[in-house]
Amino acid sequence: MTRAEEHPEALIDRALRGALDPGGQATLDRHLAACAVCAAQLAMAPRFERELAAQPRDEALDLRALDAAMRRMQGTPPVTRRRALPSWFRWAAAAVLVVCGVSAAAAVIGRRIAPRVAIPAAPPVERPAARAPVRPVETAPAETPPPPEPVEAAAKPAPRVHASSPPAVTAASLFERGETLRREGKAGPAIATYRRLQVTFPGTSEARLSFAFAGQLLLAQRRPDEALAQFDHHLKAGGEVGEEALAGRATALEQLRRTADAIAAWKSLLARYPGSVYAGRARARLDELTASPSQ
Amino acid sequence: MVRANGGADAASKADPATLDALAREALGQDPDAVRRFVLAIAPAIRRACRGVMGPRHTDLEDTIQDCFIDATRGLAGYRFEGNLLGYVTRIAINRALASRRRSVARVRHLQLLEDLHDESPLADGSAGEIERTEVMRDLIRRVRPIQAETLIMRVVLGFSVEEIAVATDVSVNTVKTRLRLGKKALRKLLTWHAWEPERKPE
Numbered sequence A: 001m002t003r004a005e006e007h008p009e010a011l012i013d014r015a016l017r018g019a020l021d022p023g024g025q026a027t028l029d030r031h032l033a034a035c036a037v038c039a040a041q042l043a044m045a046p047r048f049e050r051e052l053a054a055q056p057r058d059e060a061l062d063l064r065a066l067d068a069a070m071r072r073m074q075g076t077p078p079v080t081r082r083r084a085l086p087s088w089f090r091w092a093a094a095a096v097l098v099v100c101g102v103s104a105a106a107a108v109i110g111r112r113i114a115p116r117v118a119i120p121a122a123p124p125v126e127r128p129a130a131r132a133p134v135r136p137v138e139t140a141p142a143e144t145p146p147p148p149e150p151v152e153a154a155a156k157p158a159p160r161v162h163a164s165s166p167p168a169v170t171a172a173s174l175f176e177r178g179e180t181l182r183r184e185g186k187a188g189p190a191i192a193t194y195r196r197l198q199v200t201f202p203g204t205s206e207a208r209l210s211f212a213f214a215g216q217l218l219l220a221q222r223r224p225d226e227a228l229a230q231f232d233h234h235l236k237a238g239g240e241v242g243e244e245a246l247a248g249r250a251t252a253l254e255q256l257r258r259t260a261d262a263i264a265a266w267k268s269l270l271a272r273y274p275g276s277v278y279a280g281r282a283r284a285r286l287d288e289l290t291a292s293p294s295q
Numbered sequence B: 001m002v003r004a005n006g007g008a009d010a011a012s013k014a015d016p017a018t019l020d021a022l023a024r025e026a027l028g029q030d031p032d033a034v035r036r037f038v039l040a041i042a043p044a045i046r047r048a049c050r051g052v053m054g055p056r057h058t059d060l061e062d063t064i065q066d067c068f069i070d071a072t073r074g075l076a077g078y079r080f081e082g083n084l085l086g087y088v089t090r091i092a093i094n095r096a097l098a099s100r101r102r103s104v105a106r107v108r109h110l111q112l113l114e115d116l117h118d119e120s121p122l123a124d125g126s127a128g129e130i131e132r133t134e135v136m137r138d139l140i141r142r143v144r145p146i147q148a149e150t151l152i153m154r155v156v157l158g159f160s161v162e163e164i165a166v167a168t169d170v171s172v173n174t175v176k177t178r179l180r181l182g183k184k185a186l187r188k189l190l191t192w193h194a195w196e197p198e199r200k201p202e
Helices: A011-019 A022-034 A036-052 A058-075 A087-116 A171-183 A188-202 A205-220 A226-235 A242-257 A259-272 A280-289 B016-026 B031-053 B060-077 B086-101 B104-119 B127-143 B147-154 B161-168 B173-194
Strands: none
Touching: A011 A022, A011 A171, A011 B086, A022 A259, A036 B031, A036 B127, A036 B147, A036 B173, A058 B031, A058 B060, A058 B173, A171 A188, A171 A205, A188 B060, A188 B104, A205 A226, A205 A242, A205 B173, A226 A242, A242 A259, A259 A280, B016 B031, B016 B060, B016 B086, B031 B060, B031 B086, B031 B127, B031 B147, B060 B086, B086 B127, B086 B147, B086 B161, B127 B147, B147 B161, B147 B173
8 A cells, every 4th residue: 555545544633632743743744745635634624623513503403303303203104204115126025035935945845755756866967047137236225324344345456567667657656647747737748648557557546547537638628539538438447537527528529519429428427427516517518409409 | 532522422422321221212102202312312413414414504404304213213123232323323424415415405516516627726725615625525425335424424523433433333444444445535536626635724
């Protein structure tokens, strides 16, 4: 793990309590220089604390909410409050019950029949196990806190670099370089760096993310065809900023004057991310594009 | 407790044994017992909802009300083996995350994020503290749910790693892993939004 990934939670706690010694402060400062999240956590703690501090109207708020909740609970029996299960869940449950029932019946019948029917010895026939359709697992409802994750995602092995070639070029270092160039407004070199990252370290999370960044830069340079390819790569790889990539993709399609495709792209964004930060923009663009479609 | 007036300890004055006793009484459906139980957990719920949704969110009171009902009805399935306040806090965090996700009141904030995406105004200081916390809340919401829950407890509510472990009934190492993965995901989102965090004042 890099320094930025080893978050010194204990040091952050001590800093928030104002009980950090100079050595600890120096260590923390080095980490904060590399980790925007911990820096934000530390900087925003006082703000969050002020927001969460008890306020004079809290008691009244609690009582109002409590009275309303009591009315709702007394007026509606718990059973009617339960959310209807999705239809697929009912079907899946029914299928499980049927399978279990049939298996159990088969086992019982098998046991009963076995002693009576002398089956001649035969080589066992291995049947391929029937595959049940796989459905995506839905997030647990709010009432039930999700169970602990049994297995956390394993850290990806760092790409191999030659031991005798300092400074080592890694996916992370290329990404950092591209990011620095991007922030400095050097779009061309940034794009080139991202492309090098994509070729040199394909499959890494940095390369995946770089597709979206490069796409954004290409879009700003009015190179929509290349931007579109980058966004498509990011989306195909299941990248982390899917909302942004979809919005970028739709914008690229608009720049390419592929209006029908752009409409489909904006709709796809709204369908996949109805609460997206780009939902407002998507609706506005859809209104405009559908008002005067031109292919 | 991490912060001077924050963290898990500030959520409720009731000790775990008293809270468990109140919860067992509330299981009997006696309205007075239910009221006593809800009032005992109200600070934790209010704090969690306010943390996730922000103090000015128009749906805050409704969400708190929903959480009271969820927590009371959830008692029937609660095994009294873990930390009840943690259980209630998690219910509130998840309910509040859902409310925030679907809230129409986010329109103004959505516009802000779009602007951020375009111009990164946070870097030039034109966006204030409030917007900054709103952006952080929204970005946390976008990481994986279990990591978002852990990040909310840690970054927004000010729980220590150990307090999160107790509240979520997992090991400290699991909490650290979730925090590491959550912060990694959050860092990518912050990078995307050209986030330049203000440094803690000296």
